[in-house]
Amino acid sequence: MLVHKTEEVKNTVKSWKGLKVGLVPTMGALHEGHLSLIKKAKETCDKVVVSIFVNPIQFGPAEDYDKYPRTLDKDFELCTKEGVDLVFAPAPSEMYGEGQKLSNDTLTYVCPPFFYVNKLCGKTRTGHFDGVCTVVLKLFNIVRPDCAFFGQKDAQQVVIVKKMVKDLNVPVEIIQCPIVREESGLALSSRNKYLSEEGRKNALTLSRILNNIRACYKKGITDIEALKETAYGYLTDKHDLEYLEILDRNTLEEQEEANNDSIALIACRVENVRLIDNIYLGE
C-alpha cells in the first residue's frame, strides 16, 4: 500500500496492534543496499514500513536536492516485490506544513551534539545532521516503529541517530546493516547514477584504499598516520579527497592507535560527485 498522508500511516499502524513494526527510512531511488535493509526488516519484524522522502532540510543550499533522483513508481514496485506492508511517500508540505519556512528560525530542529557533527561529513555539510535527526525523529513519531534499519555506508549517520535515540529516550531499536557493494567493490549509492563509465572506474579507488588500509592493519600496522598515508599511492587528479579518517567506530573518537574497534572512513569527489565509503578494521 502506498500512502502520502501522515494520518493514513497512523491509522494503518494502529490496526497492527501487538505486532512488531520495522521502519526503513529512505530517500528513494532504491537499490540493493536499501533492499538489504528491507530484507532484514522483513526477517526481524511482523510489519515493515518504508518511507520515501527526499528531505529538503538535510541538503545544503549548494547540494543536489533538486537533482536528487526521484523514482517513486519503480521504488514502490520494488517494495511490493519485497513484501513491504506500507510505503509512506509524503510531500514536503505534509512533513513540514504548508508554507512553512524551512529554517531553524521558525521550525523546531533536533541538533545532535557538536562533537559528533563537527567531523567527517558534518564538517563540510553544515546542518546536514540536524536535518537528518529532525526528519528521522518525525518519522519515528509518525510510524512508532519497534525497530529502524540503517546502512553502515552512512556510518556517521548511524552513530548520530543512535545517540539521539539514547539521549532523547526514543523507544526504538536501531539496527545497522552491512554495506552492499557491486562485485567491483564499489559501495552502492543512489549518487552512483551521476557517474560516467570512467567515473565509476575512478570511484573504485575508495574501496581499494579502504581494503588496503584494512590489509595493512591486519599485517600489524597500527600507526594511524602510517595507515592513512597508504592511500596516497591510489589517488590521482581525478580524485578530490575530502577526508580520510580512522576513528573509534562506536564513538567517532580519535584513537592513539588503530585497534579492532577502528573504522576507516573516506569521502572523495569523482566527477564532482561526492562519494563516501568505510570499512571496519576488526571483524
Ligand code: PAF
Ligand atoms: O540515509 C538516508 O537516506 C537519509 O539520511 C534518511 C535516513 C532517510 C533521512 O532522510
